[in-house]
Amino acid sequence: MAAELPSGPKIPQRPAAKRENPALDNLLRFGKYFITRVISLSITLVIAVYLTVLVANMGGAVDQIREGQIRERIGLMALADPEIMRMPVEDRRAMEEELVRLEMSRYGLDRPFIVRSFGYLTRAMTLNLGRAEYLTSDSGSNQVKLIILERLPTTLLLMMSSFLLIFFISLYFALYLSRHYGSFMDRAVIALAPVSSGPAWFYGIFLIMFFAAVIGIMPFGGMVKAPPPTQWFRYALSVLHHMTLPVIAVFCSSLFIAVYSRRTFFLIYSTEDYVEMAKAKGLSPRAIERRYILRPTLPPIITQFALALIGQWQGAYILETVFNWPGLGLVMLEAINMYDTPVIVANSVIFGYLLAFTVFILDIIYAIIDPRVKVGSEEGRL
Amino acid sequence: MKRIANTIRDIKEYPSALIGLSIIMILIAVSIFAVIYMPYHRAIALWKGADNIWMDNPRNASPAWVNLLPGINIPETIVVDSAGQPGIKTITPIAAETKTVDFRLGFDYTYGEFPKEINIFFTAQYEEIPPHLDLIWHTPDGRSISLDSQTPKHSSTYRVSQSSRLQRRTGGLTPHIGLLAKPGSKPEVPLQGKYELEIQGLTFEEAADFEVKLVVYGHVHGLAGTDHLRRDLLVALLWGTPIALAFSLVAAVGTTIFGLIFAAIGVWYGGWLDGLVQRLTELTMILPALPIYIMVGLFVSRSIWVILLTVILLSLFSGSKIYRAMFLQIKEAHYIEAARAYGAGDFRIILRYLIPRIIPTLIPGFVTAIPIFVFLEASLALLGVGDPVLPTWGKVLSEAQANGALHMGHYYWVLQPAVLLLITGLAFAAFGFALDRIFNPRLRGL
Numbered sequence: 167m168a169a170e171l172p173s174g175p176k177i178p179q180r181p182a183a184k185r186e187n188p189a190l191d192n193l194l195r196f197g198k199y200f201i202t203r204v205i206s207l208s209i210t211l212v213i214a215v216y217l218t219v220l221v222a223n224m225g226g227a228v229d230q231i232r233e234g235q236i237r238e239r240i241g242l243m244a245l246a247d248p249e250i251m252r253m254p255v256e257d258r259r260a261m262e263e264e265l266v267r268l269e270m271s272r273y274g275l276d277r278p279f280i281v282r283s284f285g286y287l288t289r290a291m292t293l294n295l296g297r298a299e300y301l302t303s304d305s306g307s308n309q310v311k312l313i314i315l316e317r318l319p320t321t322l323l324l325m326m327s328s329f330l331l332i333f334f335i336s337l338y339f340a341l342y343l344s345r346h347y348g349s350f351m352d353r354a355v356i357a358l359a360p361v362s363s364g365p366a367w368f369y370g371i372f373l374i375m376f377f378a379a380v381i382g383i384m385p386f387g388g389m390v391k392a393p394p395p396t397q398w399f400r401y402a403l404s405v406l407h408h409m410t411l412p413v414i415a416v417f418c419s420s421l422f423i424a425v426y427s428r429r430t431f432f433l434i435y436s437t438e439d440y441v442e443m444a445k446a447k448g449l450s451p452r453a454i455e456r457r458y459i460l461r462p463t464l465p466p467i468i469t470q471f472a473l474a475l476i477g478q479w480q481g482a483y484i485l486e487t488v489f490n491w492p493g494l495g496l497v498m499l500e501a502i503n504m505y506d507t508p509v510i511v512a513n514s515v516i517f518g519y520l521l522a523f524t525v526f527i528l529d530i531i532y533a534i535i536d537p538r539v540k541v542g543s544e545e546g547r548l
Numbered sequence: 549m550k551r552i553a554n555t556i557r558d559i560k561e562y563p564s565a566l567i568g569l570s571i572i573m574i575l576i577a578v579s580i581f582a583v584i585y586m587p588y589h590r591a592i593a594l595w596k597g598a599d600n601i602w603m604d605n606p607r608n609a610s611p612a613w614v615n616l617l618p619g620i621n622i623p624e625t626i627v628v629d630s631a632g633q634p635g636i637k638t639i640t641p642i643a644a645e646t647k648t649v650d651f652r653l654g655f656d657y658t659y660g661e662f663p664k665e666i667n668i669f670f671t672a673q674y675e676e677i678p679p680h681l682d683l684i685w686h687t688p689d690g691r692s693i694s695l696d697s698q699t700p701k702h703s704s705t706y707r708v709s710q711s712s713r714l715q716r717r718t719g720g721l722t723p724h725i726g727l728l729a730k731p732g733s734k735p736e737v738p739l740q741g742k743y744e745l746e747i748q749g750l751t752f753e754e755a756a757d758f759e760v761k762l763v764v765y766g767h768v769h770g771l772a773g774t775d776h777l778r779r780d781l782l783v784a785l786l787w788g789t790p791i792a793l794a795f796s797l798v799a800a801v802g803t804t805i806f807g808l809i810f811a812a813i814g815v816w817y818g819g820w821l822d823g824l825v826q827r828l829t830e831l832t833m834i835l836p837a838l839p840i841y842i843m844v845g846l847f848v849s850r851s852i853w854v855i856l857l858t859v860i861l862l863s864l865f866s867g868s869k870i871y872r873a874m875f876l877q878i879k880e881a882h883y884i885e886a887a888r889a890y891g892a893g894d895f896r897i898i899l900r901y902l903i904p905r906i907i908p909t910l911i912p913g914f915v916t917a918i919p920i921f922v923f924l925e926a927s928l929a930l931l932g933v934g935d936p937v938l939p940t941w942g943k944v945l946s947e948a949q950a951n952g953a954l955h956m957g958h959y960y961w962v963l964q965p966a967v968l969l970l971i972t973g974l975a976f977a978a979f980g981f982a983l984d985r986i987f988n989p990r991l992r993g994l
Contacts, residue, residue: 207834210827214835221840224848357564360977363919364970365927371945371954371966379954386955477920480838484927488949502842502932510846514839521834 196533203529211522212291215515219286222511223279231508235296236269295512300504301497310512313497318516320389321493324409325482328416329475336421337467340428341455344436355425362423367484369418373411374488384411387490412489419481420474427470431463464535472528476521483517558986565982571975579790591787595779595939602778603705606664606765610960611773623659623766628745631671631759645754649679651747653762657728658740664765666708666724668745670700672758679751679758685727688741693717693727700758724764773960775944776951784939785964791940792972795856796921802860804914807867812902814868815875816894829868837862838927845933852935855928859921870913874906881905908987915980919973926969941965 223229240262244250250258270276274285289295295310303313343352377384385391390404435441436459444454486495494513501509559565586594594601604627615622630636630651641647672679683695683706696713698706708714709724718726721736728743729736745762772781814825837859844858878884879902887901928934929942930949948954948961 206827206830210831210834213831218836218840218843222843222847224844360564360568360974360981363916363923363973363977365923367927367930368923368966368969371949371962375954375959375962379957379959476833481927483838484930487931498839498842499931502846505846507847510839510843514836514843517836517839518834521836525830525834 199533200530203526207522207526207529211518212287214518214522215290216283216287218511218514218518219283219290222507222514223283223286229275229282231296231511232273232275233266233270234299236266236273236275238297240265240269290511290515293512293515295508298501298509299506301500301506301509310508313509314494314512314516317492317494317497320491321482321486321495323405324412324486324491324493325416325478327409328413329478331413332417332420332424333471336424336428339421339425340432341460343425343429344432344459345451345455347433352429355422355429358422359426362419362421364419365481365484366412366415366419366478367481367488370412370415370485370488373415373418377411387488389492408489408491412485412491415485415489416478416481420478424471424474428463428467431467432459435459435463461535465532468528468532468535472525475524475528479517479520479524555986559982562982562985564978565986568975568977568979568982571971572979575789575793575972575975578786579793582786582790586783586786591783591939592937594783595787596937597777597779602774602780603667603669604763605769605774605778605780606767607774607776607778608956608958608961609664609765609767609769609774610958611964612768612770614960615768621659621661622768623661623663623764624768625766626655626657626663626764627761628653628655629759629761631761637759645752647751647756649749649751649758651745651749651760653745653747653760654742655744655762655764656742657738657764659738659766660740661767662725662728662736662738664724664767666727666765667763668706668708669704669761669763670698670706670758671703671761672700672756673702674751674753674756674758677752677756679749679756681747681749681758684746684748686744686746687727688739688743689731691731772964775947775961781944781961781964784944785941785968787939788941788944788965788968791852791938792922792925792969795852795925796918799856799859799921799924800914800917802856803863803866804910804917806860806864808871808903808906808910809898810865811868811871812875812898815872815879816898816902825865825868826872828865832863832865835862841924841928842931842933845928850933850936852925852938852940855925855933855935859924867913871906871910874909875902878902878905912980912984912987915976915983918976918980922969922972922976926965941968945969 243265244258244262250261253261274282293311293314298308298310298313301313302308303316305312305316307313339355343349343355346352373384374386378386385408387408389408390401391408395401395404438458441454441458444458449457482493483495483498485491486493487499490496494516497509498513500506501513559569582591604625606625609625610622612624614620615624628636630653636651636653638650639647640650668683670681678699678701681698681700683698685693685695687693694717695708696706696711698704700706708727709722711723714723715721715726718729720726721729725736728738730739747760749758751757770780770782772785774780810825810828814822840862841855841858845855848854884897884901887897892901925934925940926942926945929940929946932946934940934943934946942965944965945962948958948965953959953961
């Protein structure tokens with residue numbers, strides 16, 4: 167579907183008299199747009215991460231992380247040095263304190279916060295936040311970066327599959343409803359649209375109660391049954407089994423509203439004159455839908471979808487905690503419960519990255535489907 | 549005025565709007581009732597559960613109304629208190645300072661299930677020597693089982709269910725089962741009839757005295773049941789209503805108004821200011837809002853009002869994108885030109901002409917946004933950064949989750965707050981959707 171669109175019907179080009187090669191020209195414009203977006207989003211992301219760091223340090227949390235790291239290193243150094251170990255306890259303490267003070271000033275930790283905050287910014291951007299205080303990754307490391315990156319794929323697996331399924335199902339379903347406007351199904355979807363006011367995790371609780379606790383055909387949570395199957399095929403099947411309920415939960419919270427608003431768009435656009443014209447020309451309903459209804463409605467639909475997606479990412483964190491899905495959200499909950507500050511800060515940063523990537527990818531899709539971007543208009547942006 | 553009348557007439561045509569609106573009215577009424585019936589400080593004190601105020605409640609009890617269902621007869625809690633009830637206590641002096649104080653605490657047990665637990669509470673007054681008590685349990689079929697002897701302190705509890713000595717005496721059964729079981733039944737069934745707890749006490753001082761309270765805990769309690777700390781869930785469910793409404797309304801108003809004002813300023817002045825507002829809107833989009841709320845909750849303050857302030861601050865520019873498109877159209881309208889012609893200042897135009905023009909189109913979105921914040925509070929509670937003192941729906945839900953309510957089958961514990969959240973969300977959403985169709989004529993009839 168998405169792959170079809172770019173090669174779909176061509177928007178009439180402007181008179182190409184002065185243009186040598188319109189295709190190359192388009193490519194150049196697209197390239198320029200692409201680069202502008204990357205730069206502007208990167209700047210935005212840096213500011214967002216900086217704000218995150220500022221919030222995190224409101225209680226002195228980042229300062230504590232840094233001081234903890236330095237103390238740990240100096241403590242290890244002292245243990246490894248027989249000379250220091252032979253000193254009396256008080257002298258050793260005093261010496262360690264002195265070393266910590268020197269290190270703090272070497273790293274500039276005694277400078278005002280505003281200066282230091284930029285150092286934190288670079289560390290946060292590269293997720294170089296040192297070691298977790300309590301949590302470890304599955305491979306046993308306590309590097310914050312590893313803990314976070316290890317959980318990223320599972321989160322992506324769950325959320326991307328739900329997002330894509332919802333996008334395409336809602337699109338086809340909405341087209342179907344706009345064709346059968348006023349039918350029972352249509353009215354049912356309108357009636358069900360308010361159901362989407364609840365977040366996915368909320369429906370997740372109901373689903374777990376019904377399918378796991380009462381009927382017992384679905385697992386309470388987790389990603390794969392224990393012990394994990396060794397054959398890859400059975401493993402995948404078990405993951406699918408565990409994914410079903412969370413995906414249905416996301417469906418409950420987003421499908422009806424998505425179908426409802428898309429159907430409304432389609433209905434509004436299908437009363438346009440050019441659609442009547444196309445009907446008069448005797449085009450097949452499929453062709454009318456694809457060329458005259460879907461094409462102009464896709465940009466606003468993508469915008470809407472983008473906003474919904476960003477909301478969904480927030481919900482994903484809580485959905486994971488409800489379903490015990492071992493992703494970023496669950497690691498966040500674990501970090502909150504153990505007060506593991508480095509992990510919380512890193513998790514917030516990666517969340518910013520996820521949002522920025524979402525906006526970026528949608529920007530690109532937008533550029534592909536919206537002709538205004540091709541002709542270089544400023545408006546063609548999310 | 550006419551416009552409002554028209555809107556009310558329109559609302560009447562949408563049944564979903566009427567239902568939504570009536571539910572909202574009921575919720576508001578419940579909030580007012582909650583605040584009057586149980587003042588803030590009392591609600592917080594109750595929820596904190598200090599001074600053992602909930603000791604007479606069973607743990608994890610279902611709501612009492614399940615007993616109204618046909619064929620269900622789940623034990624309710626039986627409390628027999630010697631204080632304030634005449635005829636239970638008999639005092640006979642036997643020496644100068646010594647008295648016997650006897651109690652007979654009787655109750656009828658008519659349920660087909662065993663109680664959850666049995667506790668006996670003593671409150672004694674004495675100077676130096678505490679009274680000595682022997683406890684005897686009389687069953688309806690005439691058996692007498694002697695329980696442990698007690699020397700109660702000023703205020704003490706005999707936990708019958710946890711007494712291992714008693715367990716040996718009742719044939720290895722948990723005492724509260726063993727004491728009520730029909731002899732020889734396998735599996736055990738309770739023997740129905742009149743039970744009596746006899747207490748033979750001796751006091752050794754002139755002014756010494758004591759009172760006894762027998763509590764046979766049932767499996768149901770009150771309108772809403774209890775949680776793992778014996779707290780009556782009704783407190784949280786009732787007080788959760790005003791908190792949810794206040795939080796979500798303030799958040800929805802705050803986020804909408806600022807987005808609106810900034811969008812209007814950007815559009816009106818144009819140029820770099822417009823660019824700045826647009827960039828800030830983009831920034832808001834990719835700001836990791838939820839983690840920031842969590843960090844504020846953890847590092848700064850857990851108070852729900854601090855979180856509320858953060859929510860508003862973070863979304864100052866959130867709506868600007870949607871409003872911008874509308875303002876761009878209105879900016880060119882003739883009446884704006886007229887306003888400019890009579891010499892209206894920039895802010896006068898923005899506040900009196902630009903913003904009021906789009907408020908009708910905004911109300912539906914505003915109403916539909918309310919559930920988002922109702923659920924946000926619950927989400928934060930679920931993640932463990934909920935307000936530590938306030939009883940809210942989210943707190944109940946998160947405690948239920950944390951204590952494995954679904955695994956243990958305590959469905960009422962999850963269902964009640966969840967259904968309240970759902971009803972609130974649905975009511976506002978249904979009302980907002982109907983308003984959307986009324987205020988946006990393009991959607992009318994679709």
